[in-house]
Every structure is written in structure tokens, then in C-alpha cells.
Amino acid sequence: MGSNAFDCPLRNSEEELCRSGQELNKRFEQTGSVDISAMVDSDEQFEAGPLQETQKRETISGNKAGDLQGKQKQETNSGLQPSVQDIFESKKLNATSFPQQGLGRCTPVGSHRHPPIDDDDNATIYRSITEKKTPRHELKLDKLSEHEKKKLISGLVKIQNDGTVDVDLAKTAPNSVEGGTSFYLNDTSLESSNKLIPRLKIAILVAGTRGDVQPFLAIAKRLQEFGHHVRLATHANFKSFVRSAGVEFYPLGGDPRILAGYMIKNKGFIPSTPGDIALPLKQIKAVIESFLPACTEPDMETGVPFRAQAIIANPPAYGHVHVAEALGVPIHIFSTMPSTPTYELPNPYARVPQAGYWLSYIVVDLLIWWATKGYINDLRKRKLKLPPISYFSIYNGSIYHLPTVYMWSPHLVPKPRDWGPLVDVVGYCFLNLGSKYKPREEFNEWIQKGTKPIYIGFGSMLLEYPKETTDIIMEALKATGQRGIIVRGWGDLGHFTELPDTVFLLEDCPHDWLFPQCAAVVHHGGAGTTAAGLKAGCPTTIVPFFGDQFFWGDQIHKRGLGPAPTPIAKLSVESLSNAIRFMLQPEVKSQAMELAKLIEKEDGVGAAVDAFHRHLPRELPLPTAASLDEDKHPDHLQWFLIQLQKWFCLPCGV
Template identity: 35%
Template sequence: MKIKILTVGTRGDVQPFVALGKRLIQYGYEVTICTGENFKTFVESNEVGFFPIRINYLELTQSKEGKRMMSGNVIEIFKNMKKLIYPMMEQMLEDLWEGSKDADVLIYHPKAFGGYDIAEALGIPVFMAHPIPVIAPTSLFTNPALPFSFNIGLINKMSFKVNRLFMISFFKIINKWRREKLGLATKRSIFTNDLVLNGKSIPILYGCSPSVIPYDENWKENVSMSGFWFLEEKGWKPPNELLNFLEDGSPPIAISFSSMPLKNPDRVKEMLIEALEKTGQRGVFISGWSGMNNCDSNSHTFTVDSIPHTWLFPRIIGVIHHGGAGTIAAALRAGKPMIICPFSADQPFWAERMRRIDVATTPLKERDMSVETFINRIYELLRNNTLSDNASDIAIKINKEKGIEDTIKFIEEKIKQ
């Protein structure tokens, strides 16, 4: 049976699906992940089938136009929609169809918004999936895609309808593609309930933990959420310089802003280095795409472009990061307290959630970063034993969960129905 997984975005949108796909193959399924062509090596190195989609979110976010759009400048957003975004979306839809038209089962991330239409055209079992609980409405929390939250159940539930608004600008492109490529006569609009297909609710797969996010019993049997989808990155060998650094002193703090393009990365780096020195702490900088590429390694700090969190996090004392779901999951699994500096999307949600369950300090936004605020947060991280105790307790629960296995059982049950 051929399962096609459609997902686009940054590594956080791809890695959990690689973990799921890798396990599905072990269950005897033929799995292909259709995602950005820049993830080819990553996907294939995990022995999962790959189909390239001509879309590169990282490249877009690192471009001048992309940075201006991510700043929230409405004029820049509208100016670049026609120039950059629309052509990219048209290519994405073409490639998603080409990569999945022989599928027996479809699993798609909402960012790959052609998934709904492809499943309709093929008439096959379909699942919506996300590492974050942003799809199924609930009164328990506000839609994580929003930069604010409420404590009112009805408003929380209504906040999930906002998801449809994100699609408004693309319906013209989607409907043209539906008609010309998929042979579908009906049109989609803001009034289309994309949680229902052919009169049936689309089953939803969440790759996150009920020990961290409450499971809504009203979801009944339509939502699977029983644990994070961790990718076991075996065979990775650390450089000797890193091993020597870790052995030559106290456990460091890991620092990573992943693909978040800092407005002034050099200044943030300098503030962090000074804060580490004044608090007597050591640090491992994971530069990623943040722009902090020129950190000199010494006895106090070490810099690496990328590193498996599963290897590093058990060897550190805490994490300073942007609040991405993947980094959150890895830190929780390792039982490490956090300082979260949220930027956009679901990151404020995670920052608030981690603070609420008392495993993270007060969040620190980029505009509030200074040597002093970093020092205060580092001291809070180190001296508040409640943070580390709670992180250790949650790690025990998370390591007992079987997120991927339970998700596959859910998939198999739905396919048989």
C-alpha cells in the first residue's frame, strides 16, 4: 500500500513526518514524502521515499523580501504575494499532484493545502496531520497559530475558524488547478469546511504529547494525539572538538534560534556571550539559519552549524531557543528547563504553555533582549529548582509514550473503516 505524505515548510514541518514515515515503512508500507527539494538528502538518508516539491521556505525567509514580509509589514506582504508567493504556490500544487496521484492513502500537513483536493480527486483515505494542535477546534485552548490566547471556551473554539482565512488569497489559484488538473467542477471558498470530505470528518493526526497539551475528549475517535513523533538520528558522530569542550567544564546551556532570521544576529550573539560570562556559564551555539555564524569557539563557548538535539540535550543544563515545536519536544524529552524567545507563528503559544506548566522562564521577545534580561533569565533558569524538577517529571511521562506506534494503529483502524 502506497502512503504519500505531503508537507512543506521548515525542518520542524518535515522531521516529524520523516519519523512517522520511517516507522510506517517498518510496518510494511511504501512511503514517499513529498516536500521541499532542499530536504532530499535529509529524507533519503533516513531511507524514506522522496518526491521533490519546488518550494523552499528557508530560502524565502532568508531573502530580503522574505525578511520584510516576516516583519509583518502589510505593504511588503501584498507587494510580494504576486511576485513571489503565487508562482511558488502554483508550482507547489503542480508538484504535489504529480507526486501523489498514485497514492492509496494520503497524509497531509495543512501547509500543503492541495492535499484536501487531491484526496477528493482520488477518492482515497486521507488524514490531516500536524506536529501542533492547530486543526481540530477545542474549548481547552486558543488556536496556537494566533499570537494571543483567551480563557473563554467558546472563543477558543471559534478561534480555529481563523484557519480558513489563511486560504483566502489562494482560492483563485486552487480552483483553477482543481478544474484544469484534477477535473473537479466544484469550487472551494472560505465557506468550505475543509475538515469534512464527502460528508465524513477527516481524521486528524497530532504529533504532540497529551502530557503537555490537554487532549479534548470531545474529539472522540477522530483525533490521534498520544505523543511526540521523535526521529532517532542514529550514526551521528560528534566532532572531537565538541567532545573535548563538553568534557572540559560544567554542562553548558544550548542556544538555538533555528531558522528564525534575527534582526541583528551579531548583537544578539554579543549579548548572549556577555550574559554567559557574567553568570559564569558556558554555552553551545547552534547557529542554524539565525545569522549567528561568526561565534568563535573557546573554553567558554562552542559553535556548531547543526547538531541532533537527541544527542546534545541530555548533555546540557538548559536551552535558550525560539520556541519551535521540535525544539520544545526535544528539550522536554531530555528533561531540560528552557528560556524561550518567541518570534512568530505557534512560538508564543509554546512559550506560554511551557511557562504555564512551569518548565520555562518568563518568555523573552527579541525587542526586549539585552545583556541584563538574558542574565536575569539565565539566573532564573539555574536557580529555580521547580523548573528543572518539573522538566524531569514530564520527561519521565514523555519517554513512556508511544506516539508514533499509537498513531500508526489509529491510521490502520481508519483505513479499514
């Protein structure tokens, strides 16, 4: 990075976070929770120093952006269409222009698997000249500084010692599914029956573990069947996994093992103690830095040129929307856990009653934004040549306005009634690795010679005490008289003094082959592992470590498919023995088989690809997220700020 002017503020912010973390750790040990207003105070010190000059540059950039918008408006009104090269030059992105295919010269997409595809790589891109603009809703909160707005939020939120977010609803207006208002953006894409698409170069950006990568690999393969050139960009740990499936790979930065260890320690991204925040930020910075080359650089092995014309990304790939903005290409969010605000489901990282479900998404999003905004704005200014942004001033920091695909079965968790047409719940997306798996003869013989075993494994989760956890598993299997398959995983299970004949230790095995051989499954509750167990008709016990694993554990229990989740920190011989007995009840097995039949009829991969095609915009480049603020109806964030204005600002006359 050399002597880049933006290096010092970022380093200062990390150091400041660490220093403030040490001070807050003492308070945390005494109270068991952290008031984020202390973090806000620390953030104010950072912003008041090195970023004062940056804020001046932001104002200048904003003025230039306004001049550019005026120029583009004149061009639009006169019938002149700006080219992709003009767009790149206007943003001063240090990259060569590239051909994109206009959606006006395309071929129809329907429900069939292989529609005819347009091979024209030089189709013209058109912009709509009929879209009406209305003034953005002016808020009194716009007059407040970002720090003052943070103070308002900090009065509502505390981070608990289990890593979850607690929202004080006594300071908010309660809402419910019946009494609340639904807020969603209209889908401006064409219906699939009339939609025309070209062959596209598609970059899929995935940050996370192997379980996060696997469903995207299934989607990448299906997109290739439609003639698209697909690149899956994820961590270097999964290079062979991606390439073995016949999909182009590009490495992202960051080590998923380090991130997984942090998430397990802190029960999620939000730190249990503020001093821990520097570790994930360094890893996340490495991920963010790699997004632009992942979308623009040639294949690292073949040298074949690549420049994304559309992006698919999962929510933890922070920075994806900003790269899409710079490239002027559409972006679609694909996720295995809910991240769109709703009154019907809580954010998996929050702990709130139903009245706070919708608000929990905004709060968690804000906390993550405050932690990552330094790196995001550095990316925008230094690499993307875009102006810096504030979450409160424009909507670019959020993904709520983007087409979103959720990859779980609607038979397990139906689509909430307040999610609009831009959101699809498509079903589980399976890669189906089991068809090629050949088990060792020793393992095959062991399975055949006895009753169906209990599967126990925690996948990519790291264990603080692997030997003690192994002992608990062995004692529970003995107490219930069950055979067991233990998968070592990243947690290094399987420290035995003596391995009995009733237990088999595996290093790895495809779940879609293994789970049908099992009577029930015990695992960490990753979305992919949960899906595989349900598809196999297995009663399920979830031992969550963090995040959405608790959410899936709750959903399993609500449907009668398994016992209530037992967090890894509370796992004992008694709790695991009781869970095994619960799963072996005939009525639980019956419930699991009923759901399995419904899942078997789903084609999540096909529905996900159909949703991607359906939500492609009418024209490229995609309008920036900022233009959505000009819609005649308030979006999620504006509505939230209006409520804050009512709750906090009116009494003081701001």
C-alpha cells in the first residue's frame, strides 16, 4: 500500500479501537454487557482527527458528483445515451472499458433448462429516459452529524456477553405483523416469460466456510448450463473444491479458519469484548481488497480475460455492492439466512421479542457498518475512485434494495408476508456430491453390519476442548446404546484412548451420501448441513456455536424435527443423551420424513437461477442505490430515521 494517504487513518482507527477495547473490557467484566455508546465516543475521536480532511474531500466529491448527474440528465433528455466508457471515465476508475451486453438484444428465458442464448458480445446498452424522479424525503435528522445519529442508536442497543444484540424496545414504538407497515421496493424487472438475456460473465463472491461455498457452486454449475461464463471467487482454502466441479476459481483474501475461530469465540461477528474487533477487521479488509480483481482480472491459471457483467454475492462478502456500483453492473444477493427486514423473523444475530424483529435487522446492519466503514470507504476512494459514503446519508451501505434469493425450503420457513417481489425463497440448493462418492470397504462393511448410527460432527467449527467434547459424545452414545459416526472436522474431534466397535471415525464424507445411512444427526446447525439432514429425513439435534445456527435450531424444534438446540458451551452427557432419545421417537422420525418428501420435490438451484434471470434489470448499467432515495415512498432506512426523529428529536426541537 506504500505511502497512500488513506493508510494512516485506517491504522489509527485500528489502534484506537484496540485502545478503547482495553478500557471497555474492564466495564464488560463488571457488567456482562457493553454499551455501544462507548464505541461511538471512540469513533468520534477517530472521525474528528484524521478524517477531517477526508470529510472536506467528500464535500468536493459530492459537488463533482452533482455536476456529473446534471450532465447525465442533459444527455438523457436530449436522447444521447452515455457509454460504458463514459461511465468509467466519470468515476475515474483506473480500468479499461469492457463490452457489456444490452438486455434489449437477448433471448427469452422461461422455465426450460436450456433457452437459446445470444452470442453477441457487443450489444448496445440503453438507459431508460422515461423514469420520473421525485424529491427525496427531507428529514430533520439529516441536519445531525453522523455521530449524533449514532448516539440515538446507542441508546437503544447493548451487546450482550453471548455476542448477540439486545434492543431496548421500551424506547421504540412496538410493531407487529398485523399492526406494522410493510416496506419493500417494487420489482422493476421484466416478467420471466418476456425476459431476454444474453450470455453474461458472472462473478460469484462468497466469503465463509465450505458450507457457505457449496450451494453457490451448485448455482454456478447450473448457470454454466445456460451458457454463462461463471467465476466463483472465494477463499484459497476451497480452490480444489471449486475447480473439481468444473467452475473457474479466483482467490479471495482472508482465512476462513481465523474468521470461524473469531465467530465461535464471540458468538458471531459482533465482538463479545470491544478489544477483539481488530482481528476480524484485518481479515475482512483482506477479503474486501480482493473483490475488484476478482471481478476484473484474467484467470490466474489460464490467463483468459474476465470482467464481470453481473455479480452474485452472499451478505458476508462486505464490499460487493460498492464494486458493482463502480463497474456499473447488476448485483444479486444470495443468502442462507434472513437479512431482509421483516416483522415475522428476527435477525439471527439479535435477541429481541417479536415487536423488535424488524428493527433488529437495521440495528445489526448499523453495527456491522460502523465496524467496517473505514475499510469500505478506503476501498471506494483508493481503488474504486468513488466518493466515500455514510450509512445515514445514502443507502449504498445496505443491500435491502437489491434482488435477494434465500436458499432454504419454504416448507420449513415460509417467505414472510412483508417481503416484496424482489425477494425469493427458492428452496435448498444441493450440489449432490454423493453420486460420485465411493466409501472405503471397511466403512461400508461397518455400516451394513448393525443398526443405523447417529451422525455427530461440527463441520468447520473449531472446538476449544476437542478431547472433552469427544468424551461427552462417547459417553452419550454408550448411555443410549447407539452406534455412532464421528466426523473429525476442523474441530479435531476423535481423541480416543480406545475406539469401540460401535463408533466409526471419519475424516470427511459427503452429507448427501452419509446422512441417508443414519438414524439421526447431531451437528452445529450450518445451513447446508441442516438442509442435507432434512433432505435425508433425519431427526436433527443442533448444537449451535454462533449466528444463524441458533436460528436454525429454533426452526427445527418448532417443527418437531428435533429437541431444542443445546449451545456447544452447554453440551453435556445428559443433554446429548436426552437429545438422542428425543430424536429416536417414532413421531419425530415421521415428521422428518414428511418434510423430506416436500424438499425432494423442490428444485432450489433451478429456482435460484430463474430468479437471477428474472431480476436482471431492463437496461445496463444498473441505476445506483442512491437514486432509490428519490423514490416517492420512503425506504426502510428513511422510515427508521423518521421514527427516530419522532422518538428523540421532537422533544428537544431539533
